[in-house]
Each structure stands twice: as structure tokens, then as C-alpha cells.
Amino acid sequence: MTVRVVLADDQAVVRDGLALLLGAADDLDVVGAAADGTQAVSLVLAVRPDVALVDLRMPGLDGAGVTAAVRAGAPEVRVLVLTTYADDDAVLPALRAGAAGYLTKDTTGEALVAAIRTVAAGGSVLDASVQRRLVELAGAPAAAPPDPSAGIADGLTAREVDVLRLVAQGLSNQQTATRLVVSEATVKTHVNHLISKLGVDGRPALVAWAWRHGIAR
Missing domain, CATH: 3.40.50.2300 (Response regulator)
Structure with a gap:
């Protein structure tokens, strides 16, 4: 294409x-x-x-x-x-x-x-x-990476953290779905929930949030 x-x-x-x-x-x-x-x-x-x-x-x-x-x-x-x-x-x-x-x-x-x-x-x-x-x-220092054993960050589920980490690394919904062995529609739903739950303005702001909170690392 x-x-x-x-x-x-x-x-x-x-x-x-x-x-x-x-x-x-x-x-x-x-x-x-x-x-x-x-x-x-x-x-x-x-x-x-x-x-x-x-x-x-x-x-x-x-x-x-x-x-x-x-x-x-x-x-x-x-x-x-x-x-x-x-x-x-x-x-x-x-x-x-x-x-x-x-x-x-x-x-x-x-x-x-x-x-x-x-x-x-x-x-x-x-x-x-x-x-x-x-x-x-954004007014905050970068946080240390969250504890993987906890699987939770700021009220996020373990799966939402997985999706957020991959999205923050620059993967598309399709690439994230392939990595997590789920449907692209499922990833899109998670991304929309993350944007709503975290109160950010769109996908790039979501990526910035992930880096600020150490999840992207």
C-alpha cells in the first residue's frame, strides 16, 4: 500500500x-x-x-x-x-x-x-x-516501572497495562493484537477504555502518560 x-x-x-x-x-x-x-x-x-x-x-x-x-x-x-x-x-x-x-x-x-x-x-x-x-x-518526574507481579497501575487491569505498554512502544492496534494473541477489536476497546479511564486526550497523550508513569519502560 x-x-x-x-x-x-x-x-x-x-x-x-x-x-x-x-x-x-x-x-x-x-x-x-x-x-x-x-x-x-x-x-x-x-x-x-x-x-x-x-x-x-x-x-x-x-x-x-x-x-x-x-x-x-x-x-x-x-x-x-x-x-x-x-x-x-x-x-x-x-x-x-x-x-x-x-x-x-x-x-x-x-x-x-x-x-x-x-x-x-x-x-x-x-x-x-x-x-x-x-x-x-506534564509537571511530574518519570516514575519507576510498576511492579510486574502486581499487574495493576493506577487502577488499570493487568491486560490494560499490557496493551498500554505495547501502544506506548509505538505498535499499532493490529500489531498489539498479534503480540497479545487477541483480536484487533479487543485492543481498540482497551485503548478506548484507557483513554477514558485516565482522562487523557487521545492516543498520543495516552503514550505520554505511559512514559511518564514508567509503564513504557
Whole structure:
């Protein structure tokens, strides 16, 4: 399956470089590029790509604003945010807006291509440095890993912890189902229950919660 991608970055050299990099992958197809946030939203709504690769800082709308607008107008499109600095305070608003992943611009081309594939398949991707920043912005230090023998963390069942751990590692619902030998529908139900039980805003926020509480480790 070919993954259709829209690029959004205010620097032409970055857009051109990303287009060349992604175009070299047989299963990725760059279907458009935007130079600012407002243009990015219009382009995504027009072409409906599988993934929107969005710079965190752009004129007009920043990455958080683009993410919110895309999630509202084209919820089927997955947003992968690129940030120059992991300590950018705009990371958390983008998370709350519903971005499916975050990478810093010093990531490798191979990792970026893999991240786009993961996000397109329904998974989440968080760069390690961004994960640490999300923990800091959430206002709590990373907790020690929960006791596996207890099987319970903050009122979660042992199975919910299993699902949460795999989701936080970036696995899609289908991959998680295969690992746990259950149906994909069962995993989806667990994820929805986790989001509701923990009071978080969507799957990326769920991933951040898992890393903050030591479950993802």
C-alpha cells in the first residue's frame, strides 16, 4: 500500500530535502507541500493524504494549530510533527491537539520513513528527547516501572497495562493484537477504555502518560 504524504515546512530547502528523501521510498508518495500553516490545512483538506508531516513552528498556524484544524476537518489524516528543539513548549499543545507522533529534525532519514509508516498504520511515534520533554511539561518526574507481579497501575487491569505498554512502544492496534494473541477489536476497546479511564486526550497523550508513569519502560 502506498502512503500518501503532505509536507508542511516554511523552509524551502527542508521541504525539498524531505520530498527527495520520501520520494526514494517505494511505498511513500509526496502529494503536496505547504510553506505555512494555513496553506498546510487547506492542502490537507483538499488532497486528504494518509499522513501530514508538519513543522512545529510555521507562520500563520503553528504545528499545534495545524494539527487541531486537520483533526477537526479530516480526522482520518494522521499528523506527524517535526520539531527543531525538543524543549519547545509548543510540543504539549500539539499533543493535546491530536498529533500521532513527534520527531526532532536531527532524526535519521531511515527513522523518519519508518515513523511515517508506523503512523500511517495507526501507531504512535515519540522521539526519546520529545518523550522526556513531555514528561517535564506534564509537571511530574518519570516514575519507576510498576511492579510486574502486581499487574495493576493506577487502577488499570493487568491486560490494560499490557496493551498500554505495547501502544506506548509505538505498535499499532493490529500489531498489539498479534503480540497479545487477541483480536484487533479487543485492543481498540482497551485503548478506548484507557483513554477514558485516565482522562487523557487521545492516543498520543495516552503514550505520554505511559512514559511518564514508567509503564513504557
